[in-house]
Amino acid sequence: MAAAKDVRSELEKEMMFGMAEKEMEYRVELFNRLTHVCFEKCIDKRHKEGELNMGENSCIDRCVSKYWQVTNIVGGMLGTQQTPM
Amino acid sequence: MAAAKDVRSELEKEMMFGMAEKEMEYRVELFNRLTHVCFEKCIDKRHKEGELNMGENSCIDRCVSKYWQVTNIVGGMLGTQQTPM
Amino acid sequence: MAAAKDVRSELEKEMMFGMAEKEMEYRVELFNRLTHVCFEKCIDKRHKEGELNMGENSCIDRCVSKYWQVTNIVGGMLGTQQTPM
Amino acid sequence: IEQLQMRDSLRMYNALVETCFKDCVDTFRRKTLDKQEESCVRRCAEKFLKHSMRVGMRFAELNQGVATPD
């Protein structure tokens, strides 16, 4: 009895670990795509300076915030209760 | 003797499983790229409606079919006997 | 004592193998991106012939060489001592 | 294979978000989506899901060698 329970909890642990890993991978991919898209949308491609100017900085903040909203809207439509994170 | 055979068949099983996994990964990636490309080629980016119209639907069908043909042509050129799937 | 040392060297081996694998994955991804970018920059999209012409061939060589330089510059900026490979 | 499918669905989710963000959001004067951007995202996501279901169906037919007239 006890052994069977142990096995089950082992399996559960593993599955949760597997899911945590997927979740992590998902976040990493989300972050990479977000970084890429906002770089494209906000940063002047001529790269005349090595600093981000004020306009670029506020564009980045708003871009991240809007991207986040989009993940929430889509998450809601897909019927997941949790926030995307 | 029997043991050696067991090990061999174990190895074979594992290799086949490994190949099945790669095959699966390949199909998943093919499907993802196909979905992405046909969305770009067929769907009006302004998104004025949430429904696919008739033109978009038949474009999707033809896009999938042509993409499939391209995988077959390339597969043939690379000298693989099997169909890409 | 000996056992502990064995475990440690086992762990070290595994870590080094893990790092070698990452390194390998990194190289593969670098090669894939490089191939893709130089195809885009150097090859005429109309594909009127199945051969690379002289202009395309020398463009490829220079593209690879310049891409390589960029990985070195960026590697240097990130403070890694080693060359990117 | 289950793990692959799960990874796949997470990747699909990420691809959907990126595609619809790119298509619908282009101004960054405010940090929240305006009404128009939000409804564009909703329609885009709906279409993306329907699109990918249709692609999946056609893809499965071709995998099974079902021939269909032009």
Add this chain to the structure above:
Amino acid sequence: IEQLQMRDSLRMYNALVETCFKDCVDTFRRKTLDKQEESCVRRCAEKFLKHSMRVGMRFAELNQGVATPD
């Protein structure tokens, strides 16, 4: 590493198909490739393979620190 190479070659195959499809196929009035599209795909695939072999050679040279004149 063998697995990585295999995965790599499958990915290369997928990348080749996507690239040549994008470059050669642009109309969807029929569900089969016309002659022109098909030969474009064949030439594109040929060039892609030659291109990626050449990139591989140059890449290997740089990895081994072989210097070549401009």
Add this chain to the structure above:
Amino acid sequence: IEQLQMRDSLRMYNALVETCFKDCVDTFRRKTLDKQEESCVRRCAEKFLKHSMRVGMRFAELNQGVATPD
């Protein structure tokens, strides 16, 4: 998770190189970068790193549910 982070940083490195190469290098008459291309790459890489740090900060705030005014 450590492995994921390491893979992530290698991928970031690759993404940075690709982005800055695409933005800064467009002519292939010589096989070495000219002064202008090189300084473009340096500025681009600097901006990419600052950009991705800023994105990371904002992203972390949103993950923790920190509300900020518009």
